[in-house]
Amino acid sequence: GENVEQHPSTLSVQEGDSAVIKCTYSDSASNYFPWYKQELGKRPQLIIDIRSNVGEKKDQRIAVTLNKTAKHFSLHITETQPEDSAVYFCAATNAGGTSYGKLTFGQGTILTVHP
């Protein structure tokens, strides 16, 4: 089955710096890679995702890149703000047709942005 490794487990940055979180996956059949943000005591929420036919996707201060050959994908947050402090999870799945089924998450990264 799929295995997703996420690094680093904790990341501390100063406000305004960039943050990068990396994930690797094992199953070459995986074709959909979402990222979730979970604030303290809250439920996870989708923040950005990417399909395997795209190399990069950007949404304001966040971007995701995908390297299919190396089987890794990364989340980039620029101009970090204290409200970016949260746990971030990557995930991978083989989204056949219009939906995913089995979804495998990484271990999570605790991001702390210091004012």
Add this chain to the structure above:
Amino acid sequence: EAQVTQNPRYLITVTGKKLTVTCSQNMNHEYMSWYRQDPGLGLRQIYYSMNVEVTDKGDVPEGYKVSRKEKRNFPLILESPSPNQTSLYFCASSLRTGEWRIQYFGAGTRLSVL
């Protein structure tokens, strides 16, 4: 209001006492899923369902059962809970067409098995 509702939010029980955590969504979503969250291990999928009467195992199904008799409900059953099932549990749902990418999570159920 569109939502995924889990009950109970908190539960303390003893080893071997059967329990059910309910999950209900009001968005007519076909896809529903259960996850457990443990420190350092991230979110791990327990079971998922693509539609009524269609369920499949996730990565950690041992010790759990599910059923999907109605589209809106997807209960998680622990027939004989053990301490290693102490965890934070999330139910989630999404469409299978259109904006299927967006999974809506419930607020979570914190379970302690003594």
